[in-house]
Amino acid sequence: MTSDIEQGRELKPRYGADGLVTAIVTDAADGALLMVAHMNASALAATLSSGEAVFWSRSRQSLWRKGETSGHVLKVREVRVDCDQDAVQLIVDPAGPACHTMARSCFYRRVTPDGGLERVDS
């Protein structure tokens, strides 16, 4: 981990062996965690140039413009990187539910004391 990666002013994403960084999407309105996806260099470039979130679909092995079918696009207000530049944060204005299940956030269940799950829709 070089100081340059951590403290520098140059965007140098550290893509993994699969060519991807983790992309974490939070709501500009209240900071809520909405979803997690992945980006390759093309997805990040398309996101930065278009101002809307574009991910890499690992299942389809193709670029995935979020909302291209649902209309639930994510308008990107700001992109941040973490200390070692292997993850990015997208701060967005969502046009609808971020989750394909139609929940606002993909994180709609919590672990209960007995180790099960329960819904926590906000």
Place this chain on the structure above:
Amino acid sequence: MTSDIEQGRELKPRYGADGLVTAIVTDAADGALLMVAHMNASALAATLSSGEAVFWSRSRQSLWRKGETSGHVLKVREVRVDCDQDAVQLIVDPAGPACHTMARSCFYRRVTPDGGLERVDS
């Protein structure tokens, strides 16, 4: 993607080929994104049983109790899973800066319009 994984009440993490899920840490106080790490089944079990965040260090290939050297432990208030159960959210009370650089959050730089980075410490 089965409905059971998405809608069920059973915790069934979908570990990747590397045996890991993504772990996203947010601050219970205000929802702010603090850091991203990874967990294998042992790390998740240790987190749930101890109430403090335990991750899997990919660089050291060992369990990593966050704060074991710095004292900046993350007291876990709630654990959530995402729709397809390949990511977890830890909602925590941090005992200090989450980032090893001593920033509150690892996401302390944003991408500027010219494609560089600038600090955005809150």
